[in-house]
Amino acid sequence: HFEIGEIPVADEDPSGPVDPQDSSTYRHDMRRPEGQVKPLVVITSNVERQLPDPFLRRCVFFHITFPSTDALHTILRSRFDVGELFLDRVIDVFEALRGVHALTKKPATSELLNWTQVLTSVYSASDAKRVLDRFAGLSARAQRWSELAWGDLPAMGCLIKLREDRDRLLGEL
Numbered sequence: 001h002f003e004i005g006e007i008p009v010a011d012e013d014p015s016g017p018v019d020p021q022d023s024s025t026y027r028h029d030m031r032r033p034e035g036q037v038k039p040l041v042v043i044t045s046n047v048e049r050q051l052p053d054p055f056l057r058r059c060v061f062f063h064i065t066f067p068s069t070d071a072l073h074t075i076l077r078s079r080f081d082v083g084e085l086f087l088d089r090v091i092d093v094f095e096a097l098r099g100v101h102a103l104t105k106k107p108a109t110s111e112l113l114n115w116t117q118v119l120t121s122v123y124s125a126s127d128a129k130r131v132l133d134r135f136a137g138l139s140a141r142a143q144r145w146s147e148l149a150w151g152d153l154p155a156m157g158c159l160i161k162l163r164e165d166r167d168r169l170l171g172e173l
Contacts, residue, residue, distance in 0.1 A: 046108070067109060069095065075109065080120055089132035090116055097150075097159055102168050107159040115158035123154055 032038065043059075045051065067075065072091050073084075080087070094115070098106050107115075119128045131154050150156065150169040160166045 072109070072112065076112070076116055079113065080116055082120055082125070086125070086129055086132070089129065089135075090119065093132060093135055093153065094159070100169065103160075103165045105160075105162050105165060107161075111159050111161070115155055118155040118158050128154060 069091060072094070073087055076087050076090065090112075094107065094112050097103075100106075119132075131152060135149065135153060153159075156166070156169075160169065
């Protein structure tokens with residue numbers, strides 16, 4: 001077994017083949033080919049699974065904050081041709097849902113994109129907007145997340161991935 005970057009290379013005497021089981025037939029050549037740039041590897045993680053400590057010790061971390069409301073507008077505007085009021089409602093409801101501390105898995109930007117895609121392609125614009133308007137009105141008046149009518153939210157399955165989270169939102173837990 002070799003470490004990353006170790007390449008079995010035949011000794012100066014090319015008379016015999018390299019045998020990985022016999023260290024006398026190879027040497028470690030960890031030199032980068034001349035003129036080649038060092039590779040940069042980017043690995044992303046949403047911290048759902050813990051990576052091994054030896055791997056993490058060799059990493060440099062850059063934490064990306066969750067997009068602001070304005071950034072979410074920009075993201076949605078770049079992908080969907082809908083009115084600003086509709087986007088306002090979608091983001092209001094999404095951010096209200098992200099504010100529910102009882103959720104194990106809060107919806108992320110990918111869930112927002114999927115949800116918006118469903119709202120704009122499966123539901124009629126007027127139906128989706130009517131429900132979102134009603135829901136947005138509820139979220140502005142509600143004092144606690146449990147007072148919101150989450151069961152009325154169209155395509156909630158795009159945003160909520162865990163059954164336990166769904167049950168909490170619907171007051172079944």
